[in-house]
Each structure stands twice: as structure tokens, then as C-alpha cells.
Amino acid sequence: MRICLVSHSFFPAIFYGGPIFATWGLSKKIANNNVNVYVSTTNANGNVKLDILTNKYIQKDENLFVKYYNEQIIHKFSFSFLLGIWTDIKKSDLIYIQYLFHYTVFLALISSLIQNKKIIICPRGSFSSFTLNNRLKYIKSFWLRFFVKPFANKISWHASSYLEVDDIRNHLPKTKIIEVNDGIDFESFQNAKKIDKCDLVKKFAKIRFDKVSEVIFSMGRLHKIKRFDILIEAFFLYKQGNKKAKLLIAGGDDGAKKELSKQIKKLKLEDSVFLIGMVNFKEKKELLSNCSVFCLASECESFGIVIAEALACGTPVIVSDKTPWKLVKNKKIGIFAENKIRSFFQSLKQIETLKILPSNCRNYVRDFLDWEIVSETFIKSFLIKK
Template identity: 35%
Template sequence: MNVSLIIPSFYPAFIYGGPIFSTYHACSELAKLNDVNIRVSTTNTNMNSRLGVETNKWIPLNDFYVKYYNESIIDKFSLSLFFNIWKDIKKSDVVHIQSIFNTPTPISLIYSKLFRKKVLLSPRGSLGEWCLDNGNKFKSYWLKYAIKPFLKNVVWHSTAQQEKNEILQIFPTAKVEIIPNGIEYEKFQINNVYSTKKYIGRFLNLDVDADKIVVSMGRIQQKKGFDILINAFIDVIDIYPTAKLLIAGEDEGELSALLSLVEKINLTESVFFIGSISGQDKIDFLANADLFVLPSHNENFGNVYVESLAAGTPIVASTNTPWSEVEDGECGKWVPNSIKDTSDAIIEMLGRDRETMRLNAKKSAQKYDWKNIAIQFKNLFERMVKS
């Protein structure tokens, strides 16, 4: 079975965050399964620059192949992809298109329709109400004229029931399959163990201790709700005066405003931004914290939530994310992303037994191992080919 995966950006374009890692790992695990041949068609965009990769040729990567088309206008349009993607689609049995508001999507939908290919379409969270409301009016025209006319016989992929509901709200007759994102579970079971003082020295280079360590992670943008978290931390400091909040992530234009907020509410000795981290540093960052909090305005999945759970750290997630299950698993809170609800949830979670939370968190995360997710994708692709 030949699967053509079409996505605007791909590994190693890490600047785009979670979706790059999730797609890479999904392809890697799928390629290990019998009778699945994966070819990824993408561009060499890296947001504000281009990746240093060869273009317009198939490059082997972890038992699958990637072709990077050169971006004519960085992060906007690839003339090379426009004229050549049909060759990749024609050789496939199933076409898996990821993203909605990117030029490769309607181009690929058109060619897939011409060649009568089975299509799985993943919106990657772009159809959430917050995302649409905070876009421009052009998005509604894009959906109406660039996407809707080519949706006959397309199967949609969502990562959670919440995202399925978002798809159906816009396209009521859509056929939607739910397959969550995954995680390299075993990788998150190995971490260095730090005292709070050593942890602060490691990530902040400060010689101080702390009552509690709360962390967050994500691209520094408005969607993530970091302003809500920072304001909520005022109440946390009342209970735990030396608590520290560490926020990791690449700045996407919001950092300056958030630093001003921290200064305005006098939390410069409590709230810190540490930039982007990855690899073992990321695992140690999550595993040694007392709590992970991300009051996002919208997430179709949110890989970092399950990464935190896999590392053994409980979470506070907003009801704009699909993480209600942490309430039943007794490893987190799922609350509206208001300042009061967020601060109350943080204080409640910090009062719970840390070791019990560690065991519950790991147990909840285990089912998201990429090996299990890859099998779900293979089964879906096989059903689509036979239908």
C-alpha cells in the first residue's frame, strides 16, 4: 500500500512545534509495518527561512522517503510543488493531506480528485472556533471555494472528539475518523532526577530554592493563553511564596508583551521564559516539575500535555482542549481558561500527593505510544482502499 503524505512543512522544521514531531514519528512507525510505503511531499519552509535540504528529489529517512519542494515565497507558496505534486499523488493508493489553510491543500485535493485517489484530510486544529475567529475573513472564503468543492469521498481525520465536533460544525455531512497523536512513551521514562534547587540552577542558572515548580511549554503566541497562566500565578504565590513558573518555547511575537505583563504585576522573581528546549533537556524539564499548565484557547490535541503525563507530571488543561480524561485518571484538572479557574486548579493540584500523581500520569499516557497509533492509521488506510 502506497501512502502519499502531503504537508506544508516537515522534519526538521522544528520551529513549527508539535505537529512536526507527531508527523515524523507517525511516518517512522508506519514505515515499520508490513506493506506500508510512505512518501512525504512537503516544502523546505522553516517559517522565516528555508531548510538546508536537497530539493525536488526523494531523500530516504527512517525507512520512508521525503521530497522537499522549494518554497518560491517562504512560508507561502511553492511553484515547484504546484506543478509537480501530481506525480507523487498519481503513484499512491491513499493520499493523506495535512493542514487546511496552506496552498498545498487545495492543489493536492484537485489532483487527488482528478486521479480518483482516496483522501484522508487532517485539519491539525485549524478549524477550532478560536482559530477561525482570530483569523481573517479570507478563511471563510478559503473554506467555501478552495476546500469544499473537492470534498466528495474525502475522509476527515481528527485527533479527538472535540476536533471531530469542530469539523462537523462546518461540514455537517463529513465522514470523520478519530485517531489521536502519539508519543515515544519509553523515551520519557528515562530522566535525570533534580532537587528543586538543582532544577532552578539547571534551567535558570540561579542559586535559589522553591516551594513548588510549575512549568508550561509551547510556541509563545496568543493562542496558548500564557497571559492567563501568568495572571493566575499571582494567587499561587500567595500560597507558595517562593514558587517558580518556567515557560519554555519559541517566541512567535508575544514574548515582549508577556514580559511586560510579568513586570507590571511584580512577578519578575517568580516567572521566567527559558526559550526553546528539546531532547533530554525537555524530558528533564517536564519530569522534575510539580505541575504542567497550559490554559490554551484551542488545541486539537496538544502533544505537550501527553508528553508531560508520560514524564510523570500531572497537568492543568483548559476545556478548549480534549484532555477531560485527566479528571477520571486522577492526574490533572480540565477547567475553563479563566484566571480564577486556572489558579484554583493549580493550587488544588499542588496540594495533592506528588508520587501518586506521577503513577497516575504515566498510566494515562501509556496508551498513546506511537506503535499503537501507527496500527490505527494502517487499519484506516486499508479500509479506505477497500471501500
Template identity: 35%
Template structure:
């Protein structure tokens, strides 16, 4: 089975966060399975720069191949992809298109229809109400005229029931399959244990202690709800006066406003931004914290939630995310992303037994191992291409 994955950006463009890792790991695990030949068509965009990779030719990567089309205008347009993507699609048995509001999507849908190829379309969270309301008004026209005409034989992929509902709200007759994102579960089982004082010294370079450590991680943008988190943490300090909130992630234009909020609330000795972290630092950052909190306005999945769980740290997630199951598994709270609801959830979780929640969190996260997710994808692909 020849699969052509079409996506605007791909590994090693890790600046884009979770989706880059999820697509890379999905391809890596799928490539290990029998009768799956994967070719990824993408661009060399790296947000404000270009990846240092070979372009316009197939390059081997961890058991599959990638073609990085050169970006004509960084992050906006690849003429090379526009004029050549048809060749990749024509040779495939099935086309998996990821993203909605990017130039390659309608072009790929057009060629897939022309060559009568089956299509799996993943919106990657872009059809959430918050994303649509806070985006360009042109999006509704894009959906109506650039996407809808090509959807007759398309199967949609969602990562959770919530995203499936979002798709059906816009396209009521859509056929939607749910397959979640995954995680390298075993990697998150190895961490360097440290005390709170050692933790603060390592990640903040401060010689102080804390009674609780709350962490968060994600691109520093409005969608993530960090302003809600900071306001909520002010309430937590009433019970845990020397607690620390540590937020990791790449700034996407929101950091200045959040730092102003921290200063306004007199939290400069309690709330810290440490930029992006990865690898073992990321695992240790999550595993040694008392609680992970991200009151996002919208997530189709949210890789970082399951990464925290795999590292053994309970979570507080907003009910704009698909993580209601943490309540049943007793390793988190799923609440409206208001300040009061978030602070109440944080206080409740910080009062629970940490070791019990560590075991519960790991147990829940294990089912999201990429090996299991890859098998689900292969089963779907085989069903789609069956005559």
C-alpha cells in the same frame, strides 16, 4: 499500499513544534509495519528560512522517503510543488493531506479528485472556533471555494472528539475518523532526577530554591493563553510565595507583551521564559516539575500535555483541549481557561500527593505510544483503499 502524505512543512523543521514531531513519528512507526510504503511531499520551509536539505527529489529518512519542494516565497508559496505534486499523487493508492489553510491543500485535493484517489484530510486544529475567529477573515471564503468543492469522497481525520465536533460544525455531512496523536513513551521514562534548587540552577542559572515549580511549554503566541497562566500564577504565590513558573518555547511575537505583564504584576522574581528546549533537557524539564499548566484557547490534541504525563507530571488543561480524561485518571484538571478557574485548579493539584499522580500520569500516557497509533492509522488506510 502506497501512501502519499502531503504537508506544508516536515521534519527537521522542528521550529513549528508538535505537529512536526507527530507526523515524523507517525511515518516512522508506519514504515515499520508490513505493506506500507510512505512518501512525504512537503516543502523546505523553516518559518523564516529554508531547511538545508536536498530539494525536488526523493530523500530516504528513517524507513520512508521525503521530497522537499523548494519554497519560492518562504512560508508562502512553492511553485515547484504546485506544478509537480500531481506526479506524487498519481502514483499513490491513498493521499493523506495535512493542514487546511495552505496552498498545497486545494491543489492536492483537486489532483486527488482528478486521479480518483481516496483522501484522508487532517485539519490539524485549524478549524477550531478560536482559530477561525482570530484568523484572517478570508478563511471562510477559503473553506467555501477552495476546500468544499473537493470533499465528496474525502474522509476527515481528527485527533479527538472535540476536533470532530469542530469539523462537523462546518461540514455537517463529513465522515470523520478519530485517531489521536502519539508519543515516544519509553523515551520519557528516562530522566535525571534533581532537587528544586538543582532544577533552578540548571534551567534558570539562579542560586535560589522554590517551594513549588510550575512549568509550561509551547510556542509563545496568543493562542496558548500564557497571559491567563501568568495572572493565575499570581494567586498561587499567595500560598507558595517562593514558587517559580518556568515557560519554555519559541517566541512568535507575544513574548514582549508577556514580559510587560510579568513586570506589571511584580512577578519578575517568580516567572521566567527560557526559550526552546529539546531532547533530554525537555524530558528533565517536565519530569522534575510539580505541575504542567497550559490554558490554551484551542488545541486539537496538544502533544505537550501527553509528554508531560509520560514524564510523570500532572497537568492543568483548559476545556478548549481534549484532555478531560485526566480528571478520571486523577492526574490533572480540565477547566475553563479563566484566571480564577486556572489558579484554583493549580492550587488543588499542588496540594495532592505528587508520587500518586506520577503513577497515574504515566499509566494514562502509555496508551498513546506511537506503536499503538500507527496500527490504528494502518487499519484505517486499509479500510479506505479496500474495493
């Protein structure tokens, strides 16, 4: 079998965060099961281009090949993609498309339908109310009404969480939807180097403090959907009784950095809250393994792979109730908090008293979210003929 995986960006375009690692991990595991995976993507990585060979397939792993089409207008158009995607799809048995509102999706979906190919779409939050009601909402509505809904029953829909199942069903009630969570490579997050909290802050904030009581960590592209403003306000309240606590936020700027910096200055938190920019895998592992708690205050997440990564490191989490992680409460591995300032503040105070065991955090990810398990579920759900 040959799969054509279409995504507007692909590893190592890590600016886009979790979905990049999720797609990369799944692709490798599928390819390891004797399936030929050919990825059609672009060289976009945020507002810059990847320094990589374009318009030709590159072998990344056994049975895994990636073609990075060069974009003439970043995020907007690739002439080579327009000319090449028809042939990429023609040579494939199954077309697996990521996202919904992007020109690569339009071209891939139309080409797949005309050629009568088997199609899977993972919308990755595209059906969420936040996405549909922000930016170009009338164009999105037109695209759904005239190019998606008429063909929805010809498509298998891959939802990465129970929230995404609901979002898809709200718009396409009679379609086939299968929930398969994203996964991570559990072992790669084990045996991290232990670092003193003062040294951790010194390394990433570039300031030496004599004492650091707690390091609260969050991560994601600096976009309004991530609601770092809620976390910063909650930390401001928390710091009143925890003067030596620090908040580190990692991620590239996606339009919100300027306002977040203003907020930090207004609250006089310049010596306590630090926007540390993008981090590589080793640095992410260090931060997740040595922080006191990981927090995610997102307004919307189709999955939230960084939560799984934090838990794999044995770190408890505080997550927004707008994410698909309500199980953290019952599993006793974190707090599922209302996505408001007061709730996150109370959760920051409460988390230490819960005495969450690192082993419980790790065991959950190992048993349910390791790629060995997730990829097997995906293959049984979408690739094996029933």
C-alpha cells in the same frame, strides 16, 4: 501501497511543536508496516529555513522518504512545490493531507481531486472557531465554501480528538469522520535524569536561587492562542502564598513574546517567570520529568501532544477546558480547568493536595497513547480495505 503525505512543514521543523512530532511518529510507524510513505513538505521552520537538502527525496527510515521543497517566500510560496506536487500525487495510491488553510493544501487537494485519488485530510484545528475567526477569515470562508464543501464527501476526515470531530461535523455534517488520537513514543520518556529544582531553574533560567519550592512548567510556541497570559496572571496570584515558586515557559516566539515580557515586567515577576526559548527533546524530557506540574492554558488544541508527554513522564497536569483532555479528572491524573485566571489559580493550589500518583499518569499513556497502539488504530481505520 504508496502514501503521499502532504504537510507544510515536517520534522525536524520543531518550531511548530506537537503536530510535527505527531506526524513524524505516525509516518515512521506506518512505514514500519511495509507501507511506502513519501512526504511532500517545505523547508519552513518558523521564520527560518531548515538547513537541509531540498527538492529531492531523502530516506529518513525504512520505507520513509521526505522531500523538502524550497520556499522562495517562507510560509507563502514554493515554485518547486507547485511544479512537483502533481507528480508526487500521481505516483501515489493515497493522499494524506495535514491542515487546511495553506497553499500546499490547495495545490495538493486540487491535484488529488483531478487525479481521482483517495484522500484523507487531518485538519489539525483548522475548523475550530478560533482559527476560522482569526486572520484572513473571509479567505478561509471562501476556500471552505467553494473548494472544500463541494468535495467533502470524497474525502475521509481524520480528527485527532473528540473536539475536532465536533468542529468538522459543525461544517461538514454528512462527511466521514474518524477519530484517531495523536500518539507518542512512551519508552523514550522513561528513565529521565532526576534534577534538583534549584539546579533545574539554574539550567534553564540561568539564575541560581537558594530555594525553589515548586517548578511550574508550560510549553508551546509563544502565540496568543496558547494563552500564556492567563497562566502568568494565575501564577502571580499563586505566588502570593508560594514565594519560592517559579514558572518556566518554553517555546519559540510566534508573535506573543513581546507582550508576555511586558506582562511579566508589569507584574514584577522577573525573578519568578522565565521565557526560556525553544528546547530540544532531551531538555524537554528533563523539564517534564522534574517539574512539579505541567500547565496548558490554550484557547484551542486539536489534541495537545505535550500533555501526553508530561503524563508519560509521571507529571500531573492542569489543562484548559478548551482542550480535549476532560478525561484527566476521571483518570485522576490532573485537573480540567476553566480557561480563566481564577480557575487556574485555584487549580495550582489544589493540584498538590490531590496526591496524584506518577504511575497513574504513566500507565494511561502507555495503555492508550503509545504509538504502537495509535498507529494500529490508524492503519485499521484508514489503510485496510473493508
